[in-house]
Amino acid sequence: MNSFVSATSIEAHPQAAAEEVVRLTDVKRRFGTTPALDGISLTVKRGEILGIIGRSGAGKSTLIRCLNGLERADSGEIFIEGRDIIRLQEQELQPLRRRIGMIFQHFNLLSAKTVEENVALPLKIEGVSKNERLKRAHELLDLVGLADKAKAYPASLSGGQKQRVGIARALAARPALLLSDEATSALDPETTRSILALLKDINRKLGLTILLITHEMEVVRGIADRVAVIDAGRIVEEGQVWSVFANPRADITRSLLGGIRPQLPDHIARRLSKTGGSEAILSVDLAGPEAQGALFAELSAALPHSFRLVHGGIDHIQNQPVARFFIAVPSRDPALAGKVEQFLTARSARVEVLGYDTDHV
Numbered sequence: 001m002n003s004f005v006s007a008t009s010i011e012a013h014p015q016a017a018a019e020e021v022v023r024l025t026d027v028k029r030r031f032g033t034t035p036a037l038d039g040i041s042l043t044v045k046r047g048e049i050l051g052i053i054g055r056s057g058a059g060k061s062t063l064i065r066c067l068n069g070l071e072r073a074d075s076g077e078i079f080i081e082g083r084d085i086i087r088l089q090e091q092e093l094q095p096l097r098r099r100i101g102m103i104f105q106h107f108n109l110l111s112a113k114t115v116e117e118n119v120a121l122p123l124k125i126e127g128v129s130k131n132e133r134l135k136r137a138h139e140l141l142d143l144v145g146l147a148d149k150a151k152a153y154p155a156s157l158s159g160g161q162k163q164r165v166g167i168a169r170a171l172a173a174r175p176a177l178l179l180s181d182e183a184t185s186a187l188d189p190e191t192t193r194s195i196l197a198l199l200k201d202i203n204r205k206l207g208l209t210i211l212l213i214t215h216e217m218e219v220v221r222g223i224a225d226r227v228a229v230i231d232a233g234r235i236v237e238e239g240q241v242w243s244v245f246a247n248p249r250a251d252i253t254r255s256l257l258g259g260i261r262p263q264l265p266d267h268i269a270r271r272l273s274k275t276g277g278s279e280a281i282l283s284v285d286l287a288g289p290e291a292q293g294a295l296f297a298e299l300s301a302a303l304p305h306s307f308r309l310v311h312g313g314i315d316h317i318q319n320q321p322v323a324r325f326f327i328a329v330p331s332r333d334p335a336l337a338g339k340v341e342q343f344l345t346a347r348s349a350r351v352e353v354l355g356y357d358t359d360h361v
């Protein structure tokens with residue numbers, strides 16, 4: 001048990017202290033007439049990676065500031081390791097802030113200090129001896145793969161290396177929670193993947209709890225266990241990542257998924273008619289074991305006419321197959337699309353008739 005959690009708070013919330021690092025209940029924060037946070041409730045369990053995704057202006061920064069105590073919520077509860085921080089005095093917030101390590105989009109390293117000094121800084125503030133803090137800094141630089149850069153200055157590092165230093169620094173004081181604020185947004189795709197892999201590795205090795213704030217679904221897809229979608233200060237959708245990817249319910253979630261989920265190609269979407277055409281175009285969404293079975297072969301065998309596979313594929317998220325296909329069914333047999341829908345729905349697929357292709361011959 002860490003020293004931050006007081007005996008009183010453990011008695012008050014024994015289960016919460018053991019399992020939940022973060023719990024927010026109905027948190028509200030308003031700026032004038034703008035409700036930046038409009039009743040946010042969520043939990044982050046120990047060892048879990050929760051992705052919070054939303055567009056610009058959704059309330060992500062306000063949420064971070066309320067979590068680390070830089071901003072006061074107007075109402076609700078914010079429990080960090082069993083303590084409600086909304087009710088803490090400013091001086092009581094100081095030890096709490098040390099329980100939260102942060103990494104940022106622009107790294108926020110001190111340019112006049114070496115890599116090892118940057119990493120050791122949180123320990124210097126805590127009064128840890130120089131030997132101890134350098135020892136810890138070197139352990140952490142080893143962990144993030146930068147043991148040979150201890151004496152370098154940030155200016156000589158690549159963006160990915162700077163973020164590795166940022167991660168090492170965030171871990172120096174052994175935080176209960178790592179708060180990642182758009183930490184890969186300034187990095188190229190390959191470096192982003194390597195930083196996400198590092199975060200996942202640290203999460204596995206140290207059991208570190210991570211709250212990942214981002215506007216990119218690719219980041220959530222890469223490493224999060226669960227995702228919460230925030231829009232206009234509210235959580236509009238929440239669930240395991242594979243399940244939300246397989247069955248996004250909110251429009252904003254579908255829109256955020258747009259870039260990484262198969263979409264009907266534009267040239268086909270443009271010529272779809274609602275009333276009639278030579279083929280009905282159907283979208284088929286499914287996840288789990290059915291998504292990788294011989295579904296289409298079985299469908300083909302069950303139908304009197306053949307259909308065409310137009311577009312789509314199978315992704316694997318959290319080791320779960322998540323499939324999305326578009327198929328074209330001839331409309332000369334008016335009952336055929338209905339039979340396809342019935343066959344696929346009976347196998348837990350979600351099927352939607354998007355329209356009729358007016359041009360395909």
Ligand SMILES: Nc1ncnc2c1ncn2[C@@H]1O[C@H](COP(=O)(O)OP(=O)(O)OP(=O)(O)O)[C@@H](O)[C@H]1O
Pocket residue numbers: 031034035036054055056057058059060061062063215
């Ligand atoms: N200090 C402030 N004064 C007035 N309005 C604010 C303030 N901070 C945030 N807001 C408003 O609250 C809403 C949420 O803002 P917030 O910065 O939390 O969103 P965000 O999701 O972090 O956006 P971005 O990704 O662009 O940083 C916005 O409408 C914003 O204009």
